[in-house]
Amino acid sequence: xxxxxxxxxxxxxxxxxxxxxxxxxxxxxxxxxxxxxxxxxxxxxxxxxxxxxxxxxxxxxxxxxxxxxxxxxxxxxxxxxxxxxxxxxxxxxxxxxxxxxxxxxxxxxxxxxxxxxxxxxxxxxxxxxxxxxxxxxxxxxxxxxxxxxxxxxxxxxxxxxxxxxxxxxxxxxxxxxxxxxxxxxxxxxxxxxxxxxxxxxxxxxxxxxxxxxxxxxxxxxxxxxxxxxxxxxxxxxxxxxxxxxxxxxxxxxxxxxxxxxxxxxxxxxxxxxxxxxx
Amino acid sequence: xxxxxxxxxxxxxxxxxxxxxxxxxxxxxxxxxxxxxxxxxxxxxxxxxxxxxxxxxxxxxxxxxxxxxxxxxxxxxxxxxxxxxxxxxxxxxxxxxxxxxxxxxxxxxxxxxxxxxxxxxxxxxxxxxxxxxxxxxxxxxxxxxxxxxxxxxxxxxxxxxxxxxxxxxxxxxxxxxxxxxxxxxxxxxxxxxxxxxxxxxxxxxxxxxxxxxxxxxxxxxxxxxxxxxxxxxxxxxxxxxxxxxxxxxxxxxxxxxxxxxxxxxxxxxxxxxxxxxxxxxxxxxxxxxxxxxxxxxxxxxxxxxxxxxxxxxxxxxxxxxxxxxxxxxxxxxxxxxxxxxxxxxxxxxxxxxx
Amino acid sequence: xxxxxxxxxxxxxxxxxxxxxxxxxxxxxxxxxxxxxxxxxxxxxxxxxxxxxxxxxxxxxxxxxxxxxxxxxxxxxxxxxxxxxxxxxxxxxxxxxxxxxxxxxxxxxxxxxxxxxxxxxxxxxxxxxxxxxxxxxxxxxxxxxxxxxxxxxxxxxxxxxxxxxxxxxxxxxxxxxxxxxxxxxxxxxxxxxxxxxxxxxxxxxxxxxxxxxxxxxxxxxxxxxxxxxxxxxxxxxxxxxxxxxxxxxxxxxxxxxxxxxxxxxxxxxxxxxxxxxxxxxxxxxxxxxxxxxxxxxxxxxxxxxxxxxxxxxxxxxxxxxxx
Numbered sequence: 001x002x003x004x005x006x007x008x009x010x011x012x013x014x015x016x017x018x019x020x021x022x023x024x025x026x027x028x029x030x031x032x033x034x035x036x037x038x039x040x041x042x043x044x045x046x047x048x049x050x051x052x053x054x055x056x057x058x059x060x061x062x063x064x065x066x067x068x069x070x071x072x073x074x075x076x077x078x079x080x081x082x083x084x085x086x087x088x089x090x091x092x093x094x095x096x097x098x099x100x101x102x103x104x105x106x107x108x109x110x111x112x113x114x115x116x117x118x119x120x121x122x123x124x125x126x127x128x129x130x131x132x133x134x135x136x137x138x139x140x141x142x143x144x145x146x147x148x149x150x151x152x153x154x155x156x157x158x159x160x161x162x163x164x165x166x167x168x169x170x171x172x173x174x175x176x177x178x179x180x181x182x183x184x185x186x187x188x189x190x191x192x193x194x195x196x197x198x199x200x201x202x203x204x205x206x207x208x209x210x211x212x213x214x215x216x217x218x219x220x221x222x223x224x225x226x227x228x229x230x231x232x233x234x235x236x237x238x239x240x241x242x243x244x245x246x247x248x249x250x251x252x253x254x255x256x257x258x259x260x261x262x263x264x265x266x267x268x269x270x271x272x273x274x275x276x277x278x
Numbered sequence: 279x280x281x282x283x284x285x286x287x288x289x290x291x292x293x294x295x296x297x298x299x300x301x302x303x304x305x306x307x308x309x310x311x312x313x314x315x316x317x318x319x320x321x322x323x324x325x326x327x328x329x330x331x332x333x334x335x336x337x338x339x340x341x342x343x344x345x346x347x348x349x350x351x352x353x354x355x356x357x358x359x360x361x362x363x364x365x366x367x368x369x370x371x372x373x374x375x376x377x378x379x380x381x382x383x384x385x386x387x388x389x390x391x392x393x394x395x396x397x398x399x400x401x402x403x404x405x406x407x408x409x410x411x412x413x414x415x416x417x418x419x420x421x422x423x424x425x426x427x428x429x430x431x432x433x434x435x436x437x438x439x440x441x442x443x444x445x446x447x448x449x450x451x452x453x454x455x456x457x458x459x460x461x462x463x464x465x466x467x468x469x470x471x472x473x474x475x476x477x478x479x480x481x482x483x484x485x486x487x488x489x490x491x492x493x494x495x496x497x498x499x500x501x502x503x504x505x506x507x508x509x510x511x512x513x514x515x516x517x518x519x520x521x522x523x524x525x526x527x528x529x530x531x532x533x534x535x536x537x538x539x540x541x542x543x544x545x546x547x548x549x550x551x552x553x554x555x556x557x558x559x560x561x562x563x564x565x566x567x568x569x570x571x572x573x574x575x576x577x578x579x580x581x582x583x584x585x586x587x588x589x590x591x592x593x594x595x596x597x598x599x600x601x602x603x604x605x606x607x608x609x610x611x612x613x614x615x616x617x618x619x620x621x622x623x624x625x626x627x628x629x630x631x632x
Numbered sequence: 633x634x635x636x637x638x639x640x641x642x643x644x645x646x647x648x649x650x651x652x653x654x655x656x657x658x659x660x661x662x663x664x665x666x667x668x669x670x671x672x673x674x675x676x677x678x679x680x681x682x683x684x685x686x687x688x689x690x691x692x693x694x695x696x697x698x699x700x701x702x703x704x705x706x707x708x709x710x711x712x713x714x715x716x717x718x719x720x721x722x723x724x725x726x727x728x729x730x731x732x733x734x735x736x737x738x739x740x741x742x743x744x745x746x747x748x749x750x751x752x753x754x755x756x757x758x759x760x761x762x763x764x765x766x767x768x769x770x771x772x773x774x775x776x777x778x779x780x781x782x783x784x785x786x787x788x789x790x791x792x793x794x795x796x797x798x799x800x801x802x803x804x805x806x807x808x809x810x811x812x813x814x815x816x817x818x819x820x821x822x823x824x825x826x827x828x829x830x831x832x833x834x835x836x837x838x839x840x841x842x843x844x845x846x847x848x849x850x851x852x853x854x855x856x857x858x859x860x861x862x863x864x865x866x867x868x869x870x871x872x873x874x875x876x877x878x879x880x881x882x883x884x885x886x887x888x889x890x891x892x893x894x895x896x897x898x899x900x901x902x903x904x905x906x907x908x909x910x911x912x913x914x915x916x917x918x919x920x921x922x923x924x925x926x927x928x929x930x931x932x933x934x935x936x937x938x939x940x941x942x943x944x945x946x947x948x949x950x951x952x953x954x955x
Contacts, residue, residue: 117299117560117609118303118306118563118605118608119562119566119604119608120564121564122306130310212454215571216589217590218589230454234574234575239466239575247458251456258450262446263443270648271648528738531727531729532737533689533691534687534726534727535727535749536717536753537749539714545737548739549737552739624739624784624786
């Protein structure tokens with residue numbers, strides 16, 4: 001509670017929360033007031049911004065505000081889903097390895113390092129390329145989550161290992177608590193703020209990675225994400241023709257979401273980790 | 279001898295680890311694409327076969343099958359057939375064996391799109407461009423980013439207040455998006471720099487002033503689109519590492535001993551740099567991935583553009599060749615960094631993790 | 633003339649959220665050449681803050697509030713960090729820090745650390761001479777100079793690291809040494825060796841005056857001439873070692889002695905009594921006696937009246953009711 005109050009006293013945290021809530025508002029609240037239509041042709045292709053279409057139209061003549069709202073929703077969805085998977089899986093493996101030690105730790109460590117060193121980008125391309133038929137937004141999020149967990153495991157493992165030698169863990173062990181009980185009741189609670197910070201970073205990573213793979217043409221076939229919008233702009237000569245509204249608003253949205261999340265993470269780090277304080 | 283030489287022993291054990299990782303990487307590279315579509319040749323045949331006679335199509339398919347090691351061959355390199363003269367499918371393990379063997383010989387197979395051009399030939403043309411773009415950018419981004427981060431950590435106050443949010447903002451922008459903004463502003467609106475290509479079309483490749491200046495001219499925007507994003511990320515990492523180091527007991531003791539400020543700054547920088555080096559090694563994969571995508575924005579004649587074309591055309595051998603090459607490059611870079619850390623940091627040799 | 637004087641020193645920490653923690657609140661004492669003063673108290677009583685504030689170099693978030701520190705009659709307050717660094721640290725006042733195991737730069741050989749120290753304080757100097765000086769000094773410390781000087785800290789044992797730190801602290805023959813818990817985190821044998829080493833250096837006149845901080849009160853009787861007991865940022869009792877250990881007058885000093893197992897003759901048979909409660913929060917102003925809340929013999933007015941040091945039985949005690 002006191003930590004939370006301290007957080008609210010940190011300007012960068014307030015800024016991050018505000019910016020993130022603003023982007024959430026665009027994605028979730030704005031559709032109530034705005035007629036979102038991503039199928040119908042509202043005008044001629046690449047219509048410049050006007051009073052009627054605030055951000056113009058795309059190469060097919062679809063209203064860009066609608067596309068951006070939908071794209072932002074999809075990107076946030078991918079980020080959240082991928083972030084959840086990566087955080088849950090990574091935290092579980094990390095805590096387990098850090099607590100157990102011994103050969104289990106060695107094995108998990110080995111696999112983690114292996115997947116960190118082998119560029120996950122490569123794995124993503126290989127999986128995505130082989131799934132020609134069924135590359136839905138959800139599947140892409142799952143793949144991203146399943147390839148970015150090693151980062152979580154790595155950082156959580158170190159934290160869990162340092163907790164292991166604390167007295168209360170030894171007490172719990174003497175009192176006959178099982179591994180599951182110790183991990184969930186005696187280790188995880190201490191790591192929650194840390195895991196939450198990792199989660200925030202994983203959401204940002206998910207959004208960035210989705211944009212990257214959409215950009216190389218491996219994006220979802222069933223959804224419009226911010227990455228897909230940029231890919232469309234690139235493929236349809238928006239850049240060469242100077243159609244700035246086709247890519248600048250999407251760039252600003254991606255950057256705003258990621259910047260908000262990064263700011264949240266670093267401001268929380270400043271409060272939770274006393275060493276980074278002035 | 280190795281037992282008496284901790285540095286060599288360390289390098290040796292890392293070397294073995296990376297060799298094992300390389301084999302896993304090759305295996306992933308081989309098996310992953312085969313999880314989905316059963317047979318890449320079917321995919322390509324779907325595109326090539328239209329307009330060919332049944333006989334010609336069959337001949338072509340068998341040529342592909344043999345080319346990609348999907349069928350059993352005898353010593354003479356002929357396809358082994360069953361009684362009905364259908365080619366015998368090679369087992370996955372045999373396929374992997376021949377893939378491994380070919381890869382170790384530097385043969386990455388044949389491109390679908392540019393048949394019968396070898397993947398290794400196409401890749402060899404593209405790699406110098408990618409290396410020339412990425413190596414200096416990453417090294418320079420790392421150095422400048424670290425300097426900024428250390429400065430922000432040491433000075434705090436206004437310097438930190440200015441650089442920290444800027445660095446955070448710059449690493450929030452995807453490489454490619456930043457590239458698009460740059461192209462739009464500098465190439466389309468102001469026409470200061472060319473928008474695409476590695477050099478002007480009317481210039482002959484060669485060691486001439488004309489060619490080199492053209493390359494440098496085309497290099498500017500791609501460089502500028504990767505560099506700030508990278509340096510920003512590095513600065514963030516360095517800042518928190520340096521702040522951590524500044525609070526350690528040994529820095530406090532050095533201050534109590536009245537050791538010169540310039541020396542103490544050096545201590546902090548050096549010791550914060552070591553984990554930053556590990557950080558560089560770990561994020562190399564991500565950086566290279568991001569930078570490859572940036573190539574597409576500029577149609578830069580490197581590996582990224584080649585890979586994108588391959589992805590668009592379902593050119594599996596080409597995709598696999600590119601991904602394998604990226605994986606190997608990242609592994610080599612990682613190994614180099616590991617060796618460097620082993621030499622620079624006495625704690626690593628002594629077996630204590632950073 | 634005293635070599636070291638501290639006059640009504642107040643120090644505070646600044647937290648990130650603007651709160652001031654007044655960790656040292658009015659400490660005064662003076663020391664003659666050749667004297668050893670011990671300072672003891674629970675962890676968190678402000679001992680370490682006090683020593684960090686005795687050298688004229690204030691590393692944020694520690695700041696001086698008021699008061700004065702004088703070395704050889706010269707004030708250390710209000711001087712620039714550069715001035716302090718060049719003219720005071722390592723030569724006039726030098727410190728053996730707490731947790732010496734982590735006090736050495738892990739990526740620098742001891743030799744190079746020592747060189748950095750010498751070059752920061754002395755101009756010029758012949759390289760061979762400096763080298764010889766280093767070898768002589770490290771041999772004097774009972775170390776294998778050749779090996780230790782050419783090692784990284786990680787290659788040394790805890791005892792060797794501790795000795796190296798003492799070597800570096802006293803390398804420039806300081807007039808006075810402040811030792812902040814130099815023996816904590818060491819095993820008993822090493823502890824004894826370290827104490828012996830410090831006294832060896834005193835005998836050899838490498839330095840003559842010392843402040844020795846510890847939370848182990850009994851240890852001080854063998855080490856210090858005078859002992860100060862610290863509680864919540866203030867000295868509550870200051871007297872000779874014999875007076876404070878065998879005949880404590882302040883209720884806190886008594887509680888501290890009662891809470892300790894001791895092999896002292898005449899004390900071994902007593903039972904230990906733990907001291908209940910926790911020291912007051914120094915972020916807020918405190919009225920009355922700082923120990924009143926935990927004091928077994930507190931009177932109602934103790935919580936109201938600010939206590940000041942007064943002479944009781946030939947030593948200073950901060951308690952209106954001490955006899």
